[in-house]
Amino acid sequence: METPEQLQEYLRTTIPLTEAMGLRVLACSDGEVRLAAPLLGNHNDKMTAFAGSLYSLAALAGWSLLQRLVTVQKLEMQVAIFTGEVVYTRPVRGEFSAHVRIGPEIAETLLSELRTKRRGRVALEIMVEDGEGVAMRLAARYALFPATPA
């Protein structure tokens, strides 16, 4: 799942809702992930984006950043969101994207914690935007733990 193509393929084949959402990976690196989805398939009864689709794309952006980071570092870890604070600021009327970054120092601290303690936690701020700017913010915390019992 190192390249955008590999990450998109991984998400689409293992999480069926991402296929229904038409999720695309626009960019991924050690420092950031950007995912996108069309309005079609993700709209609500008002023909604006469904709140659950916006949240799902944001939660997946943070998850993808961390899961990719540990996979690239050959750490056999699972990643799971455990809390989220979400604020919707306005309706979304077109394609939308979710963007998340992690600073190199925070990433290095997390990786070194995972190498020594085999578990860790990290907070990420994820922004969902459409063509007009930010429409939703998610402050999420993720837990990382061994993929198989240590």
Add this chain to the structure above:
Amino acid sequence: METPEQLQEYLRTTIPLTEAMGLRVLACSDGEVRLAAPLLGNHNDKMTAFAGSLYSLAALAGWSLLQRLVTVQKLEMQVAIFTGEVVYTRPVRGEFSAHVRIGPEIAETLLSELRTKRRGRVALEIMVEDGEGVAMRLAARYALFPATPA
């Protein structure tokens, strides 16, 4: 959207992701709504329920309770979630349901506010459970406003 059948039909035909999720309406009344979804179609790469599916079902339960309430009262109002605080307590390994209640006094206060001010806000606590108990809590706030400019 007064009966469970009508509400399910409304959600499935206007919000495509609910169809992908296999959403079912187990119960709905002026005081409570209970929605359910199967693990199949809502799982993640760990074969537990996708965090976005759990959140979506919870957000829809609160939305359904309020949208049904105003529709039954012949108030032409839209309902939109604007903040949410979500806590995941453990993985979900089977079918799950989202349950929300509103007390008659809070409902009456909201309806009277909507009749006089044409807008209102309300906080709801939604629980997501599987066969083993509560797996996620969502504390959400919803805004209600005229369906067409007043």
